[in-house]
Amino acid sequence: MNEPFRIGVLGVCGRMGRQIAFEITQDPKTTLSGGLEYKNSPDIGKDLGLLISSAPTKVFVEDDLDSVIQASDVLIDFSTLESLEKHLEAVAFHKKKIVIGTTGLEAHHHDALQKASKEIACLWAPNMSVGVNSLLKIVGKMAQSLGEDYDIELVEKHHNKKKDAPSGTAVALVKAITDATNRSYEKDVTHGRHGALAERKPSEIGVHAVRGGGIVGEHTVIYAGEAESIEITHKAQDRRVFALGAVRAAKFLIDKEPGLYSFLDII
Incomplete structure (x- = not known):
C-alpha cells in the first residue's frame, strides 16, 4: 500500500x-x-x-x-x-x-x-509492549529450567484508575508459566493471601495486584529457591x-x- x-x-x-x-x-x-x-x-x-x-x-x-x-x-x-x-x-x-x-x-x-x-x-x-511480549517468551522456559524447587510469585502494579485485577498482562504471564509447567491456572493460581490458613501450597503460583497513583505498569515474576531468588521485572515508564x-x-x-x-x- x-x-x-x-x-x-x-x-x-x-x-x-x-x-x-x-x-x-x-x-x-x-x-x-x-x-x-x-x-x-x-x-x-x-x-x-x-x-x-x-x-x-x-x-x-x-x-x-x-x-x-x-x-x-x-x-x-x-x-x-x-x-x-x-x-x-x-x-x-x-x-x-x-x-x-x-x-x-x-x-x-x-x-x-x-x-x-x-x-x-x-x-x-x-x-x-515489545518488552512484555519478549518476557512472555521466557518466563515459562525459566520455570521449566529451575524446576519444582523454586516457588513462583507475580506482583503487578498499576495506577489507581485501572478497572480490572489482576492485569491482563499478569494473567498472560502466569498462563505462560502454567502451560510450560503442566499446572492449571484455575487450580494452582491464588490471588493474594490473608488469614490464618494462608500457607503456600505445593505448585501454587501467587498473584498480587497493587493499585496506586499514576503507575503506568510494572510486572515482576519471582522465582524463589531455598538459597537464592531470581526476579524478572518489566516497568513501563510511559504509556x-x-x-x-x-x-x-x-x-x-x-x-x-x-x-x-x-x-x-x-x-
Missing part, C-alpha cells in the same frame, strides 16, 4: 485512545481516519488534532460506529468490555481489520473474538510504549488474512 493506510480509534478520548491517535499522526505510513466516543460525550464534534495537542486534522470525534469503521482500513479498540462484542460484530460486517487492547476479557468475549476472526483479521493482546505497539500491530494486520493473531506473531 503506497498511500498511508487509515486507522480509526475506538475509545479515542481515553488515556490510551488519545496517545494512540497522536502516534498515528506521527507515523508517515498511517493516517488518522476517525475516532469513536460514547453517545453524549462532551468531546463529540471536536477536532481530534486539538484533543491530542497536535495540528488540526479535520477529523472529528464521532459517536457513529459505522461511519468510523467505513472511513478506516484498520480499527484500534481500547474502549470498554461492554462495547467489545458490538465493535467486533460491526467491524466484521464491514470486512475491516481490528486490533484490540481491552483487558479483563471473559469467556464470551473470547468466543466473540474467535467468531469474528473467521471473517476478518483480529489481533488481541493484553499488552502491546507511549503501548500506543506505539498498537500502531505497529495495526500495520502488521493490513495485509493479513482472516484469523486471530497475537503480538507474539509480530516479534
Whole structure:
C-alpha cells in the first residue's frame, strides 16, 4: 500500500485512545481516519488534532460506529468490555481489520473474538509492549529450567484508575508459566493471601495486584529457591510504549488474512 493506510480509534478520548491517535499522526505510513466516543460525550464534534495537542486534522470525534469503521482500513479498540462484542460484530460486517487492547476479557468475549476472526483479521493482546511480549517468551522456559524447587510469585502494579485485577498482562504471564509447567491456572493460581490458613501450597503460583497513583505498569515474576531468588521485572515508564505497539500491530494486520493473531506473531 503506497498511500498511508487509515486507522480509526475506538475509545479515542481515553488515556490510551488519545496517545494512540497522536502516534498515528506521527507515523508517515498511517493516517488518522476517525475516532469513536460514547453517545453524549462532551468531546463529540471536536477536532481530534486539538484533543491530542497536535495540528488540526479535520477529523472529528464521532459517536457513529459505522461511519468510523467505513472511513478506516484498520480499527484500534481500547474502549470498554461492554462495547467489545458490538465493535467486533460491526467491524466484521464491514470486512475491516481490528486490533484490540481491552483487558479483563471473559469467556464470551473470547468466543466473540474467535467468531469474528473467521471473517476478518483480529489481533488481541493484553499488552502491546515489545518488552512484555519478549518476557512472555521466557518466563515459562525459566520455570521449566529451575524446576519444582523454586516457588513462583507475580506482583503487578498499576495506577489507581485501572478497572480490572489482576492485569491482563499478569494473567498472560502466569498462563505462560502454567502451560510450560503442566499446572492449571484455575487450580494452582491464588490471588493474594490473608488469614490464618494462608500457607503456600505445593505448585501454587501467587498473584498480587497493587493499585496506586499514576503507575503506568510494572510486572515482576519471582522465582524463589531455598538459597537464592531470581526476579524478572518489566516497568513501563510511559504509556507511549503501548500506543506505539498498537500502531505497529495495526500495520502488521493490513495485509493479513482472516484469523486471530497475537503480538507474539509480530516479534
